[in-house]
Amino acid sequence: MDIAITIPAMKKPDELKLVKVSVARERLEQDILRAAKKLFAQRGFGGVSLDHIAREVGASKQNLLYYFPSKEELYRRVLHGVLDVWLSYMDALSQRPDDPERAIREYIAGKLRFSREHPDDSRVYANEVVSGAPLFSAEIAERVIPALQADVAIFNRWAEQGLCRPVDGRHLMILLWASTQVYADWASQIGLVLGKSELEAEDFQAAENLIVDMVLRTVLVQIPSAAHQGVAR
Amino acid sequence: MDIAITIPAMKKPDELKLVKVSVARERLEQDILRAAKKLFAQRGFGGVSLDHIAREVGASKQNLLYYFPSKEELYRRVLHGVLDVWLSYMDALSQRPDDPERAIREYIAGKLRFSREHPDDSRVYANEVVSGAPLFSAEIAERVIPALQADVAIFNRWAEQGLCRPVDGRHLMILLWASTQVYADWASQIGLVLGKSELEAEDFQAAENLIVDMVLRTVLVQIPSAAHQGVAR
DNA sequence: GTCTATAGCCCGATAGAC
DNA sequence: GTCTATCGGGCTATAGAC
Numbered sequence: 001m002d003i004a005i006t007i008p009a010m011k012k013p014d015e016l017k018l019v020k021v022s023v024a025r026e027r028l029e030q031d032i033l034r035a036a037k038k039l040f041a042q043r044g045f046g047g048v049s050l051d052h053i054a055r056e057v058g059a060s061k062q063n064l065l066y067y068f069p070s071k072e073e074l075y076r077r078v079l080h081g082v083l084d085v086w087l088s089y090m091d092a093l094s095q096r097p098d099d100p101e102r103a104i105r106e107y108i109a110g111k112l113r114f115s116r117e118h119p120d121d122s123r124v125y126a127n128e129v130v131s132g133a134p135l136f137s138a139e140i141a142e143r144v145i146p147a148l149q150a151d152v153a154i155f156n157r158w159a160e161q162g163l164c165r166p167v168d169g170r171h172l173m174i175l176l177w178a179s180t181q182v183y184a185d186w187a188s189q190i191g192l193v194l195g196k197s198e199l200e201a202e203d204f205q206a207a208e209n210l211i212v213d214m215v216l217r218t219v220l221v222q223i224p225s226a227a228h229q230g231v232a233r
Numbered sequence: 234m235d236i237a238i239t240i241p242a243m244k245k246p247d248e249l250k251l252v253k254v255s256v257a258r259e260r261l262e263q264d265i266l267r268a269a270k271k272l273f274a275q276r277g278f279g280g281v282s283l284d285h286i287a288r289e290v291g292a293s294k295q296n297l298l299y300y301f302p303s304k305e306e307l308y309r310r311v312l313h314g315v316l317d318v319w320l321s322y323m324d325a326l327s328q329r330p331d332d333p334e335r336a337i338r339e340y341i342a343g344k345l346r347f348s349r350e351h352p353d354d355s356r357v358y359a360n361e362v363v364s365g366a367p368l369f370s371a372e373i374a375e376r377v378i379p380a381l382q383a384d385v386a387i388f389n390r391w392a393e394q395g396l397c398r399p400v401d402g403r404h405l406m407i408l409l410w411a412s413t414q415v416y417a418d419w420a421s422q423i424g425l426v427l428g429k430s431e432l433e434a435e436d437f438q439a440a441e442n443l444i445v446d447m448v449l450r451t452v453l454v455q456i457p458s459a460a461h462q463g464v465a466r
Numbered sequence: 467g468t469c470t471a472t473a474g475c476c477c478g479a480t481a482g483a484c
Numbered sequence: 485g486t487c488t489a490t491c492g493g494g495c496t497a498t499a500g501a502c
Contacts, residue, residue, distance in 0.1 A: 193381055
């Protein structure tokens, strides 16, 4: 299909049609992936049938199997996309290698934005990890762990430079993942806790204030004056 | 079956048999519940078949349906037991209403012990909540939320008495749940992070040190001298 | 209580017409 | 690319012999 796009100018009618078809095909494929993500997020791999997904996008399951060779392959494609999004929110620390406070603030804000903007991605990831990551541990080991180790190394360097107190960077990162992702994965329970059916901007802000405050108090040598604003009620 | 047990003395042979049968029945029922918990924890409700569970305990699925009227009823029974265990690890705050530091230390230690001793319970709970708690939101609302509100009230009272700084108790409890349960629910990923296939006592100790240190630094008016031991590496 | 047998349904996947 | 038709198998649950 690419060839229709790379032709420089003066597309003939059937070439235009080729492009249009290709775009429509691309669109349906994306719709399927989005619907699959939503359902896998809710019920996990085993709890979803191709029929469910097909009905969600208004197609037949046979049509769905025309775009994806099998249910497992569709799931893998979803997981791959989820990991892309997950990792894209994880590079805040390396962006500000000389300013621990701002780096930490932006890392936490970014991870909470991920929970807010991509809750289904977060839940698909959570479902897969709770299951022991049977189809995905290799990709996690290759893509997630190096990113984490880079972040841990940054903490260690800050500690050496006297910019922050020595902490166990691995457990700190685990705590940051857990306490930010929970606002996507456990949204239903947090809604019960806060007495509302859906989390709002102010809830994410309150979470951000608390987490930032706790982490800065723990890792910074000097507690910033602004830190206490985070725990006001 | 109870009647066989309540007979005071001199059991005749067939009464003895009744007791024995009853015990065996009870035992198989517990075995089924344990196997079901393990498998539901791994794959969620939709990802497990009665055949899987039956094979795990060495019975037939028809036999399994003799003890439990349906798959969903079996799942509910598992969930109910999980919640019993979960709640039993949640009362540390009210046990020491006058000593915030010890109460917090014991609450965190208790929740981490739950993750360590009952990882399958934790994962079943996580699976259900990620799915939006379709079968369980009522029981969570009735049993979990009141327990949480009691804990939040304790924090508020401590703040009024000047025993600790004012924090948003609801988000603090969410953070404590998230950062302790993650050591059960995400064990596979944490294993990758720490470079070992199974978490050991020292890993849970390191987690406890970090979480206790962070929370005490955040909520206590005076940071205890022992707090910094938690972040040593 | 445990067994065999089976009903009735939904599943993933394929074949072939158009 | 989308449709109808269908295969083979696994699923929950029930019936009935022993």
